Amino acid sequence: MQRLATPLVLLVLSATIASCVKNPYAATNRFYKQQARDFTRSLQTMPAAPDSVPAGRYSVGTTNFNLRKPNYVIIHHTAQHSVDETLKTFTLPRSQVSAHYVIGRDGQTYHMLNDYLRAWHGGVARWGNVTDVNSCSIGIELDNDGTEPFAEAQITSLLRVLSSLKRAYNIPAANFIGHGDIAPTRKNDPSALFPWPKLAERGFGLWYDAAVLTDTTAAPFALDSLGGVGPGITPREALRIIGYDTRDLPAAVSAFKRHFASAESGTELTEQDRRILFNLYRKCL
Ligand SMILES: [Zn+2]
Structure with missing residues (x-):
């Protein structure tokens, strides 16, 4: 009995101590809850047509909706x-x-x-x-x-x-x-x-097929003298199709290299980078 009681006392004591730890974010948590309440109130009001158009005869909310999801x-x-x-x-x-x-x-x-x-x-x-x-x-x-x-x-x-x-x-x-x-x-x-x-x-993020680095027949293009990454495909076009904002091309190339070819940095595409870029571009078509 004595032996059982000691761990039990310790458990109760540590639980009590844990519940007494003051949360240094208590004040900002109150702020969070207030903000959330304000948004809840605005979501609960019935939507209305903009002032610039004639409104319908009734206020009618649909019965079919849920929350938007992150993508x-x-x-x-x-x-x-x-x-x-x-x-x-x-x-x-x-x-x-x-x-x-x-x-x-x-x-x-x-x-x-x-x-x-x-x-x-x-x-x-x-x-x-x-x-x-x-x-x-x-x-x-x-x-x-x-x-x-x-x-x-x-x-x-x-x-x-x-x-x-x-x-x-x-x-x-x-x-x-x-x-x-x-x-x-x-x-x-x-x-x-x-x-x-x-x-x-594990299925989070795009990646290239490792074979494109070693198997030259896996890349059905010749690295042309114009600096393309594939037949008629410029690096700008390939990066744009993947999703990059290419208005500043050197910045986009540098971001691409940081993500997919981290052994090298800079704003120049090596032959290896071009193989990777073309492979990813084709996955995004
Ligand atoms: Zn950040």
């Missing part, structure tokens, strides 16, 4: 030195930045915003014809200073978050991309150390 996942590194630093930044109204998820080096994951709400993580960005990336995406920030390898526990948690998002919202593999991909002139995250191939193996 992209944008991965970032924080370029900061700790999760605490990032949590503070994302709970400071004047910073005007946020993300849905923040994942620490130890794998601890903070879900900071309901997936159905719009986080401010993409900034001015573009992918294909999508010009408001924040409105259709989930933002995930990885605690990483931008020069270090990504911790294993962190990637394990990331893969679990991605699985649950993919399952919940049916997000296509090609729509898991990086911040540097959608804002090539401004951003370089996640860094070239990010393990995209590991993600692609």
